Amino acid sequence: MSVLPPGAERLIWMFTQMLRIRAFEDRVKRTFIDHPGVIRGHTHLADGAEASIVGSLSHFREGDAALATYRCHGYPMVLGSDPKAMMAEVYGRADGLCKGLGGSMHLTDVKRGFLGTSGIVGAGIPHAAGAAWAAQIRRKANMVLCFFGDGASKQGAFHETLNIASLWKLPLVFVMENNGYNVVTTSAQEDANAAAGEPLAVKAKAYAMPGVTVDGTDPLAVYKTVGEAIERARAGQGPTLVESKVYRLSAHGNIIAPPGVPLHFPEHEAIAVFGKREEYEAALRGDPVPRFRGILVKNGTLTSDKADELSSQIAHEMQEAVTFALGSPFPKIESALEYNYA
């Protein structure tokens, strides 16, 4: 299998999408300070995983599907969801992507192939396999991308689904975004492979499918690796487990607090819990977004001015999303009972 490297236009699109995810989530994070009380519950950011998300979704076609976890702002952004509707959803408003009924953890945009997000770790993995079964029997060379974290690979749902997906040769790519932490537990504390110094991709071996590890902070590496897995899936050769190594640049989520306590994003667990400031700072130095910008400017794909212009356009786009979401009304009270049944 060979996946050709993306051309200049595609590279700029990829960089743009990475910037958009980062800018959107910066505004989500800032909302806790700028507009206290507007975001409720628990919100999780994908900062640090943008390259992995964009590199994977670059191969998405009409009829494909993607499913993800509660850390779900990045995927619909790349698939074309309107950031205004996304921000309105995070703010619980009537114009939200899910009419304010799901919130940050449950973004869904079926028209764009983003089928759903479970907030229960690992629980969405078999859903992706079900969508892949549909793709398999419709025979249109569609495939499904299943995104989850390293923590989910300790769930039974992960193991059961990998077994069936391989057995049935489902057109499915499992993208495990390994950010090294399950909330405040390190991989080595909870994963036998990690504790033995093995990559988590070795879990694929137990299910007779390819398992590969890729630098998830490098969008081109992800583009190639996930692209090859997608080609296999489309060709009817079955699923692949891709371990995409990223570093979560924010804490797991905003603080979990009872009503009355203002919510905010705490310091990253590496520092707050483990005192590993150097580990965190090294991750910041490797931040995939400025790094990709540097690469594109250096190889002449983008000028610095053009990159700055993109950033400023996107900052404007996300400001508009915030303004729109703040102005969107709360959903009608009756809508609380509207969607239990079809």
Add this chain to the structure above:
Amino acid sequence: MAQMPYVAAIDAGIHQEMRRDPDVLYFGQNLATTENHEFVAAYGPDRVRVTPISETAEIGIAIGAAMAGLRPVVELYMAEFMLVAMDQVVNEAPRFRYMSGGQVKVPLVLKAGYGFTAGWAGQHTGSLTALFMGVPGLKVVVPSTAADAKGLMATAIRDDNPVVYLHHYMLTLEQGEVPDGEYLVPFGKAEVRRAGGDVTIVATGWMVPRALAAAQQLAKEGINAEVIDPRTVAPLDLETILQSVDKTGRVVLVDQATRHASTTAMIAADIAEHRFNALKAPVTQVTAADTTIPYSEPLEAHVIPDEARIAAAVRKVLQ
């Protein structure tokens, strides 16, 4: 009309819908392991598959396939096996339509037998209906006759929501008249199995024939019992029950489940709330004893509601 056992009527309902709609899938453990299996022979391996012992993945796959536009029926055999995958049943399948603001539908059927009080001891004999009936987004079906077994299965498959279809193992070989051709039984419409004006008996599943047997016995004593079979407990046809209570003022609710995990506890609360003034006697429940089901036959029989206990409860509310 054809005479057939309850178990064949369930299959007839699945066949009816699989013939009609190519999007219907049927899969589960130990199903279709040879190409001669009647369903795989009829509909092919794209639609009929055997799975490993992986309830979480089986039900989760059904959810994903349903969200992608198919109509899966999962063969789970025993209601207890859903407990292995409780998150998928209770906190995944019924949530996606709501959380997506109505963007997705999750039409699937979880087919499982329950109440196998034929020496299956403590872990395969539960009556778990009430566990599911209060979950918004789920529908729960409990056929007690062969005709309903077919018609409710067909309706379950056509329904655009996740449906827990609980067939009663003790009824498996019960013969019944089943309509030929396309047959559907609506959800949320109770059936009055026996009309009567003295007392209202509400029962589901295997408790329906036991309640009818009790009513027959009571008739000899001059007591005319009405026996109502809700057929689906979510949605529950409370209206038919309340109308009967208006007429009789006396209620005996029968459930094979233990008391505080019973559907009758819920129905009793609704009756008390809506018909307090119509009642001439306390609402009375006849349920299983609060115990794990014992293996030994006389003990097993002792803890499950039977005709005599139902009849005794009726006599008491008529005092």
